[in-house]
Amino acid sequence: MYRDDLGRFKEFKAQGVTIKFGKFSVKENKQLEKNVQEFLSLTGIENADKLLYTDRYPEEKSVITDLKRKYAFRVHIGKGIARPWKLVYYRAKKMFDVNNYKGRYSKGDTEKLKIYQSLHGNDWKKIGEMVSRSSLSVALKFSQISGQINHGTWSKTETQKLIKAVEEVILKKMSPQELNEMDSKLQLNPEGRLSIVREKLYKGISWVEVEARVETRNWMQCKSKWTEILTKRMTNGRDVYRGVNALQAKINLIERLYEINVQDVNEIDWEDLASIIGDVPPSYVQTKFYKLKATCVPFWQKKTFPEIIDYLYETSLPLLKEKLEKKMEKKGTEIQAPAAPKPVFLFRDIFYYDDDDSEGEDRDEKS
Numbered sequence: 001m002y003r004d005d006l007g008r009f010k011e012f013k014a015q016g017v018t019i020k021f022g023k024f025s026v027k028e029n030k031q032l033e034k035n036v037q038e039f040l041s042l043t044g045i046e047n048a049d050k051l052l053y054t055d056r057y058p059e060e061k062s063v064i065t066d067l068k069r070k071y072a073f074r075v076h077i078g079k080g081i082a083r084p085w086k087l088v089y090y091r092a093k094k095m096f097d098v099n100n101y102k103g104r105y106s107k108g109d110t111e112k113l114k115i116y117q118s119l120h121g122n123d124w125k126k127i128g129e130m131v132s133r134s135s136l137s138v139a140l141k142f143s144q145i146s147g148q149i150n151h152g153t154w155s156k157t158e159t160q161k162l163i164k165a166v167e168e169v170i171l172k173k174m175s176p177q178e179l180n181e182m183d184s185k186l187q188l189n190p191e192g193r194l195s196i197v198r199e200k201l202y203k204g205i206s207w208v209e210v211e212a213r214v215e216t217r218n219w220m221q222c223k224s225k226w227t228e229i230l231t232k233r234m235t236n237g238r239d240v241y242r243g244v245n246a247l248q249a250k251i252n253l254i255e256r257l258y259e260i261n262v263q264d265v266n267e268i269d270w271e272d273l274a275s276i277i278g279d280v281p282p283s284y285v286q287t288k289f290y291k292l293k294a295t296c297v298p299f300w301q302k303k304t305f306p307e308i309i310d311y312l313y314e315t316s317l318p319l320l321k322e323k324l325e326k327k328m329e330k331k332g333t334e335i336q337a338p339a340a341p342k343p344v345f346l347f348r349d350i351f352y353y354d355d356d357d358s359e360g361e362d363r364d365e366k367s
Contacts, residue, residue, distance in 0.1 A: 004074040004085050012082045019082050024091050025264035028081050032092055035077045042076075043067040048096035052089075099134045105141055117142055122212045139208045143218035150216045154225060158216055159358045165213035166226055167351045169206055170196070194347045201230055201350060202281045227283045229357050233350045235339065240278045241288065247324040248335050250292060251317065252276040253285070258313040265305050278338040292316075 009019060024032070036048055045051050045064055051073075054064045078088045105113070109131065116127045124135040124142075131138060143149075150158070205226075207219035214222055231240075241249055253276050262268060270282035277285060293300045293308050296316040300308055327333060 004072075004078075008075065008078055008085070017082045019084070021083070021087070022269075023266035024083075025266045027264065028083075029091075029095065031080045032077065032088065032095065035079050035081075036092060036096065039071065039073065039076050043071055048092075049098050052093050052096050094134075094136075097134050099128065099132055099137065102133055102137075110141070110145055113138060113142060114145070122208065124208065139219075143208075143211060143220070146218070148216050149218050149221075154217075154358050156353075156355070156358050158214065159225070159229075160353050161214050162210070162217070162222055162225055163229065163351055163353060163357075165210045165222075166205065167347075168213065169209050170200055173204060173206075174200075195344045196347055196350070197344055198234075198342060201345065202227070202283060223283075227281055227287070230350070231280050231284045232354075232357070234279045234281065234342070234345070237356075238278070238336070238339075240280065240336070240338070244324060244327050244333055244335050247320055247327065249277045249288070249338075251320050251324065253289060253292065254309075254312045254317050254320075257289075257309050261306075263306060275338060275341055278336075279341045 012019060036051065039045075040048065040051060045067060050057050050060065050064055051068070054061050054068075057064070074085050074089070077092055078085045081088050112131055113127065116130055120126050122139070124139040128135040128138045133141075154162070205223075207223050210222045210226075211217065211219040217225070239245065253273065256273060256276060257268070260268070270286055274280050274282050274285045277288070293312065297303065297308050297311050303311070328335075
């Protein structure tokens with residue numbers, strides 16, 4: 001924890017406010033924008049780019065740094081946002097980076113990107129600086145223009161490369177202490193079964209790096225396919241979202257979302273909601289919710305999040321319950337109880353290849 005967070009966290013605790021992580025809500029983004037603008041007015045710093053990307057202005061760096069220190073920059077931009085200062089700072093940099101809003105890539109921009117990538121590989125930070133774009137922007141653009149990207153069903157080779165790539169990226173991100181502990185366990189027992197905490201299987205994975213290792217799929221395809229494979233591994237291949245189980249899961253999901261009564265989708269704890277379906281990754285539940293609102297809520301794009309939930313609760317929920325009742329009348333029909341999430345998995349139970357892994361997605365949602 002940063003020293004600047006201590007006082008802020010004490011205030012939030014006294015107010016009964018929980019410290020948050022994950023995506024920023026609309027309300028938090030507005031508060032952050034307000035904080036930055038107020039700090040600019042207070043200090044006289046010309047714009048947010050100079051405030052947040054001071055290194056881009058070497059001649060003014062010393063003056064700007066002194067002003068940030070004098071007026072407690074860290075404390076000021078975190079005002080009213082119950083998050084660690086560092087997360088607020090990273091979010092501000094992303095929101096106010098002028099290189100994120102350069103518009104469409106011209107033909108010349110695209111050609112430059114291809115040339116720089118061939119020279120520097122996937123060093124997106126360096127390439128971003130060379131074309132005056134953010135590292136995220138150039139990485140995503142290169143994913144779109146790469147001529148080697150396949151579509152449709154994954155081949156056996158592609159799937160094997162994906163599983164290996166995810167494992168390598170996860171291991172690469174582990175701390176030296178974690179790796180030493182794993183190595184010690186193997187030294188003591190070469191036939192031992194190494195384990196991994198569930199969150200590491202889907203949180204903090206560099207999908208751009210996974211994409212580079214797979215080569216024939218972009219990062220979005222890799223992430224989607226991994227969610228599909230990981231769900232199979234976690235559930236031992238059970239059909240947790242099919243037939244009456246899918247209907248019951250939809251009912252539970254709508255009722256829980258109505259019950260928690262949040263104003264913004266980014267306030268949802270998808271990790272907690274995953275237990276409604278069973279032992280599945282949070283992204284699996286997010287995907288199911290997206291399909292639910294897209295298929296059940298007319299003009300959902302024009303509705304606020306509370307309006308979407310109200311429609312699902314008032315209109316869709318009774319229909320789903322009625323449909324489930326009719327299905328349950330059939331002799332021998334029963335609903336599987338959702339499995340409790342396992343906190344730890346064995347490496348060998350996750351990182352292996354199965355012929356079924358190369359098949360398409362969405363085979364499980366039939367009701």
